[in-house]
Amino acid sequence: MDPQGPHDPIVVDFARARHLPPTRLPARASLFLDFDGTLVDLIDRPDAVQVTDRVRALIAALCTRLDGRLAIVTGREAAFVRAQLGLKGVGIAGSHGQEIHFPDGTTSIPATPATLADAAASIARLAAAHPGILVERKPLGVALHYRMAPHLEGWSRTLAEELADSHGLYLQPGKMMVELRAPGGDKGSAVARFLETPPFAGTVPVMLGDDLTDEPGFAAATAHGGWGVLVGAERPSAARYRLEGVQHVLAWLEGVLEA
Structure with missing residues (x-):
């Protein structure tokens, strides 16, 4: 079916x-x-x-x-x-x-950026306190999905922006999500x-x-x-x-x- x-x-x-x-x-x-x-x-x-x-x-x-x-x-x-x-x-x-x-x-x-694992760990730890936020780990990135928690869009984007700046990663916005990924x-x-x-x-x-x-x-x-x-x-x-x-x-x- x-x-x-x-x-x-x-x-x-x-x-x-x-x-x-x-x-x-x-x-x-x-x-x-x-x-x-x-x-x-x-x-x-x-x-x-x-x-x-x-x-x-x-x-x-x-x-x-x-x-x-x-x-x-x-x-x-x-x-x-x-x-x-x-x-x-x-x-x-x-x-x-x-x-x-x-x-x-x-x-x-x-190659996977060395800083991606640290950024992913920070996202997973902080997202755990917010029901509805989903973390998706990828080989070259980590995505933060807020489709089930749209009221946390501002929080998600701010967190991603801060981690992108501090870890030298690229910030990739998308539909009801934001992702940190390798540059280029x-x-x-x-x-x-x-x-x-x-x-x-x-x-x-x-x-x-x-x-x-x-x-x-x-x-x-x-x-x-x-x-x-x-x-x-x-x-x-x-x-x-x-x-x-x-x-x-x-x-x-x-x-x-x-x-």
Whole structure:
């Protein structure tokens, strides 16, 4: 059974909606897809997310149709996304684009900052006194989620800012979360790295994402002759097109396959 429950199919008339991306991609296109908020719905506990069979089938079919020119570009740990998808041969850029896992199995992963463990320990200790705050440890970062305690947004951001300054780490804001991570690299640099290597080299990149962390990816796609698709509510963005939510993304991807 679908772990997120059955969904009625969404029927979208893409031809009549000006802001919706075309389902017929450019010749030799490549797809770069965010994970949370794009392929799967955002939930209170990030560790409890489950990928549906519909998503797995879509990613597998698209990867085949595009001759491997598909990559997931996410803030998640790459190994987590790989395990959720259960697919080989799909490129993954994890940790906001810093962990690069190429389709051929090679990887490019920077060293973990020595100060990250101390910062993570401080966050875990202080967050324990605040019910609803979740701490997510990653290979190159530590995230503080306040989705279940929105009244603690100010506290979370202040704590993260102080620890970033004192430990020489990069402060990465996101949807109902803030993260301390290794400096250098983002989703834009990850898209650019993929575009330097087969099978992505020489292709037209299309990037989908919902968060501020996806903006560098949209900019990189545009700079390389492609375009971005913002998922969610309208806001200032480098993306050319927009889709309303996860179910609209899945409907659009199915339309891409049919086209």
